[in-house]
Amino acid sequence: MNILIGMIFIALIGYIFEQRRHIKLLKQVNYNQETRNIMRKYEQYLLEHQxxxxxxxxxxxxxxxxxxxxxxxxxxxxxxxxxxxxxxxFERKERIYRSKNIQFETELELRGVE
Structure with a gap:
């Protein structure tokens, strides 16, 4: 009986560690996806400005x-x-472009993207 309880306890601890690892993985995937979305918006804005x-x-x-x-x-x-x-x-749009460019670059820099 003690062996069965011990095995269940070890299985639960293993399950908890696996879930924590999975949560870390999902957070990293989410962070990467958000970074890609920011970069996509930045590239789209550059094309619109061009x-x-x-x-x-x-x-x-x-x-x-x-x-x-x-x-x-x-x-x-x-x-x-x-x-x-x-x-x-054009000068008005250029000022807006510069401020948005600084905003995008700052946001990417805060995320650690060069």
Whole structure:
């Protein structure tokens, strides 16, 4: 009887240790997944910023994106007021981009990702 109780007790201790190991593994998997999600969001934001920069370049040079998609590559020189508005909008978006970039880099640095 004592042997049976001892075996059950040892089995329970083994089960508890296995569950603790499994919990640590799941925490590490969760941490890695969260880090991947942060990196994915960062890369997606970088791509969106790159697209916005290309759009700004086309607008500044005087090309209409909708017309380019249709195959019309005619250039229309934008007015100085339009150029000023484009530059102001680009500078505003650039400030937002820099702050988000710092935020992402800080978040990744806190997670230990280089």
């Amino acid at each position: 697209i916005e920069t290309y759009k700004f370049a086309l607008d500044t040079l005087g090309y209409d994106r909708d017309e380019i998609n249709k195959g019309n590559y005619t250039k229309h020189v934008p007015s100085p007021e339009r150029l000023q508005a484009l530059y102001e909008e």
